[in-house]
Each structure stands twice: as structure tokens, then as C-alpha cells.
Amino acid sequence: MLQTLRSKILFYLVLISLIGILIVSFFIQYGFEESFNSYLDRSREKKIDRIITEIEKDYQKNGHFTSDPVYGLLHENAMTDQLYFQLYDRFGKMQMDTSSIRSMLNSFGLTEPEPDGEKWHSKTYTLKVDNAIIGKLIAIYPEGPIDNEYTFIQTIQLYILAAVCLTILLAIIFSMVFSKKLTSGLNKLSFAARELQQHNLDIRVPLAGLPTEVKEIAVSFNNLAESLAKEEILRKQFTGDLAHELRTPLATLRSQIEAFQDGIWEPTEQRLQVSHEELMRLVRLVNELEKLLAAENPQIRLEKMELEAGSVLAALWEMFLPIFKEKGVGLQIEEPVQEEMFEADKDRLMQILSNVLNNALKYTPEGKNVTISVVSDKDGYVGFKIEDEGSGMAEDDIPHIFERFYRGDKSRDRKTGGVGIGLSIVKALMDAHKGFIKVKSRLNKGTSITLWFPQEE
DSSP: OOOSSSHHHHHHHHHHHHHHHHHHHHHHHHHHHHEEEEEHHHHHHHHHHHHHHHHHHHHHHHHHHTTTTTTHHHHHHHHHHHOOEEEEEEEEEEEOOOHHHHHHHHHHTOOOOOOTTTOEEEEEEEEEEETTTEEEEEEEEEEEOOOHHHHHHHHHHHHHHHHHHHHHHHHHHHHHHHHHHHHHHHHHHHHHHHHHTTTTTOOOOOTTTOOOHHHHHHHHHHHHHHHHHHHHHHHHHHHHHHHHHHHHHHHHHHHHHHHHHHHHSOOOOHHHHHHHHHHHHHHHHHHHHHHHHHOOOOOOOOOOEEEEEEHHOOOOOHHHHHHHHHHHHHHEEOOSOOOEEEEHHHHHHHHHHHHHHHHHHHOOTTOOHHHHHEOOTTEEETEEEEEEEEOOOOOOGGGGTTTTTSSSSSHHHHHHHHHHHHHHHHHHHHHHHOOEEEEEEEEETTTEEEEEEEEOO
């Protein structure tokens, strides 16, 4: 019992509603009875005051107690309101008594028999005329409401009970509706989570009609599902691309080795060189994958230090000038106007810049130039801008160039000897530095890559 969230919400909503309804109905009934009893007491006092006034006026007029019209007034109250009187003169002699009317009415069956244990009250009033005591009047009446009054209270109580029952029924119905509406979003999330567990990565939680808190969870779930779907696509793409990268050199090596084994080929120096190149391609691929794995490790530790951007440019110039000259591509350095300091891991920084520069060199034809410059902004970042005059790339390819093995031109990496992982390593290391990358490119015009590093941690 009460195992589900909906049953718990329903139980506590109904419980709170019942408690509230019972408390309110109790106070309404109690307050009504008290107010009604006070009203009856005031009404009775007014009637007694009226009778006392009539008796005193009659005595003052006649000089003694008379039966008419006083007795008629006393008799009327006895018959209608069960208000009985005993009138005594100043000597204690009874002049009038209407209390016997009750037993007479009971004997004729004109009134309800007296309940067992019914309590009666009596109250004595002193009668005066011109400040002289002329007698006393004793009023006798039952405790609580009488016939019609009691019926009226019972009717009111019946209405209150009916209202309580109806309110409880409505509280249960609305609690059921509200608990269902409140938990419907969670049920959708639960169903979507089970579907996601069954590898249904296309599942999404509809946001319409959800409460704000549940909607935030649903948005996070949808983002997670979308992220998992993208990761699954990347995983499959990575597996396919890796198989493609391995297939060609392995097939070449296999055919060449089998040719050597079958005696079809002589192991000449040239043929062995071709086999060695394919083997080294596999070695480079494994090395690059190891570098990427290390760069994407969330536990990667950076040995950050304060560096000066101009000194980094000078080191790059010394490192890359020979291989640029060998290909016939110009390497131009634009030294910063002022000293620009920033924090980075020097070895990782050189790895990032080397990968981007090697990329620029691969796709820049002979006779063209690659330019490196330092830029800064007001947000506390220093950037290294590397511009080439190479083949460039289509605008649709730019968002994907940091994905593993991605290439807009499917034959481009094989022609240049790349394995398609260098820029993935750059992206991972930039994320580790809490930096970011901006890329601009125009097909057959060239590419500009700016690597932004924070000046302070």
C-alpha cells in the first residue's frame, strides 16, 4: 500500500482535505448551536420581561393580582414555548401556576413525552410596584431547545452533514484528478527512461502541459537523450571510419606479404619500402589515437605556467621554417605590438599549434603563404591566428572538422598522409585549457583558425 508516488499524493491530499473539512464543519456546527442557544436565551428573557411588565402594570391598575389578562399570557407561553410560571404574592401564597399544563398535555397526547433525564431550569424574579415588593415570579423551562427549535437544529445539522459528505466526495475526486495530473509527467519520464534503457535513442518527453519543475527535468532528459543519440552516431561513425582507415593499409600489407610468400614478388628494396610506408601509416594512426585518448581524458593534468605570446611565435618559427622551405610554402610571423601574457601548458600548447600549422602546411600549395599572428580581446583572452592560402573548405564542413576522421573531401587525407585525428586532439586540448576555437574558411581561398587562451585561470 502507498508504494507509488500517485497513491501517496492521493492519500495525503485526501487526508488533509478530510481533516480540514471536519475541523471546519465542527466549528460551524458548534458556533451555530452556541449562537442559536444564545438567541433562545435572549428571546426567553424578553418574553419573561414582557410578562413581568404586564403583571406589574395589572397590579398597579387593580391593586391586586387578577387572572385576566395575565393568566392568558402565561397560558399562551406554556402551550407554545414550554415556558411555565408560578406566581406568588408578597406573603408567599401561590396566585397562578401553569406548570401543571405540561402533565395535562402529555395525558392527552398533545405533546411529546418527556425524555428520560430531561433537565429543567427555574429562575425567580422579584415583582415591584413603586419600589414596593408585591410578589415573585418563578419561570420554569427545559434545558436546551424544544420541539420546533430542536427540529430546526436537526435540519441544520442534516444540511451540514450533507455539505460535509459532498465536500469530501469533491475533495476525493479533485485529489484523484490532481494527483494523476501531477504524476502524469513523471510517468512520461519513467516510460521514456525505460525506452532509453532499451536503446530507443529517439524517445523524447513531450513538454506540453507539464509543471515547471517536471518540465525542467524533461528538458534535461531530452537533452541527455539527444546527446546519447549523437554519441551513438559518432561511435558508429568512428567505428566505420577506423575500419576504413585500417582496411586499406592492412589489405595492402596482406597482399604484398602473400605475394612474397607465394614467390610472386621478389622482396626488392622498393617493394619493401612500400610495405614499410603502409606499416608506418598504421603506427601513426595508433599513435594519434593514443594522443587523442590522452587529450580527452577528464583527469588530464596541465602544467600551466605564464607564457609570452611573442616568445611562442619565435619558437614556432624556428621549429617549422625548415619544413615550410622544403615544400616551398612561405611562413610569415606577425610579432605582437606589445607583450601579451597568458597561462598554458607549454608542451600541450606547442602540440596544439603544431597540429594546426601542420594542417595548414598540408593544404597550402607551393608558392603560397601561411601567416601566424597574435590577437587579443577585452575579455581576458589571447589568441593565435593561423591563416593559410590553401584550398579552404565548404561552409557546411566547418562545424565537423574537429570530429574524428571527418573529411569534406573524402580523398584529401589520404593524399596528404593524414589520419583525420589531429584537429580532434586540438579541440580536446583547447577544452582542457578552457579555451575556444574560431574558424573561418572560403573554398579555394584559404582558412583562418584562431586559438583563444585565457590570460588567467
